[in-house]
Amino acid sequence: MKTTTRDEWRVIVTLKPRTPADLGLTGLSDLAEFIACPVEPITVSVLPRRLGKLSAGMSVPDDVMSSDIDGSYRRRCDEIAAELRYRPQVAEVTVTCTETHSCSHCGLAWEVLAAEHVHDLRQDEFSTAGEPNCCDKAIAEFRTEQGIEVHGEGVVAYRHPDRPGVVLCREHGYPWFAQPLTSDDLPDGGVCAYKRSRLLGECGRDVLAVEAGERV
Numbered sequence: 001m002k003t004t005t006r007d008e009w010r011v012i013v014t015l016k017p018r019t020p021a022d023l024g025l026t027g028l029s030d031l032a033e034f035i036a037c038p039v040e041p042i043t044v045s046v047l048p049r050r051l052g053k054l055s056a057g058m059s060v061p062d063d064v065m066s067s068d069i070d071g072s073y074r075r076r077c078d079e080i081a082a083e084l085r086y087r088p089q090v091a092e093v094t095v096t097c098t099e100t101h102s103c104s105h106c107g108l109a110w111e112v113l114a115a116e117h118v119h120d121l122r123q124d125e126f127s128t129a130g131e132p133n134c135c136d137k138a139i140a141e142f143r144t145e146q147g148i149e150v151h152g153e154g155v156v157a158y159r160h161p162d163r164p165g166v167v168l169c170r171e172h173g174y175p176w177f178a179q180p181l182t183s184d185d186l187p188d189g190g191v192c193a194y195k196r197s198r199l200l201g202e203c204g205r206d207v208l209a210v211e212a213g214e215r216v
């Protein structure tokens with residue numbers, strides 16, 4: 001699943017200074033009135049004060065100050081924006097942040113198959129636009145959400161591609177690289193040998209107990 005983290009909250013301020021004082025060049029009002037503005041607008045980022053910064057030289061971690069760090073930074077930036085928006089030398093203010101999308105399963109950057117690459121970069125014939133490409137779990141989750149039926153009719157299990165003696169259930173035998181099996185291929189039945197973890201051990205699911213056609 002895609003998880004989004006937000007960071008680097010800031011207020012982008014576009015200035016249109018007209019007088020020297022608008023740029024902090026004060027004390028000239030008797031001598032000067034206007035400035036010649038640069039052709040390109042001046043844009044600066046105003047960074048919010050850190051939530052955990054209590055005073056000069058005294059800081060705590062942000063999460064001590066807020067249980068909703070994103071929301072707190074957003075509110076702080078909104079306040080900065082509201083404060084600056086109507087000043088005469090300010091043309092525009094926008095609150096922004098940097099969003100990073102990653103996979104909740106593997107932690108890698110979240111990237112999806114673009115519609116124009118469905119034919120050249122797809123994992124297999126079940127791939128559709130929007131499918132993540134980081135790990136099998138994310139792909140399986142996406143396909144379940146989209147209602148994409150990847151198990152062929154009557155497929156109850158899969159044979160491990162490199163270890164012919166190993167049978168994997170429909171949850172663990174990722175169909176896009178394993179050989180599908182129907183109940184006819186398993187006259188003696190079969191138990192999923194997928195190793196979940198050292199602690200949990202093997203899956204152990206009786207693959208024939210899963211009704212053909214039913215999704216896991």
Ligand SMILES: [Zn+2]
Pocket residue numbers: 103104105106107108134135136138
């Ligand atoms: Zn992933």
Ligand SMILES: [Zn+2]
Pocket residue numbers: 168169170171172192193194203204205
């Ligand atoms: Zn299994």
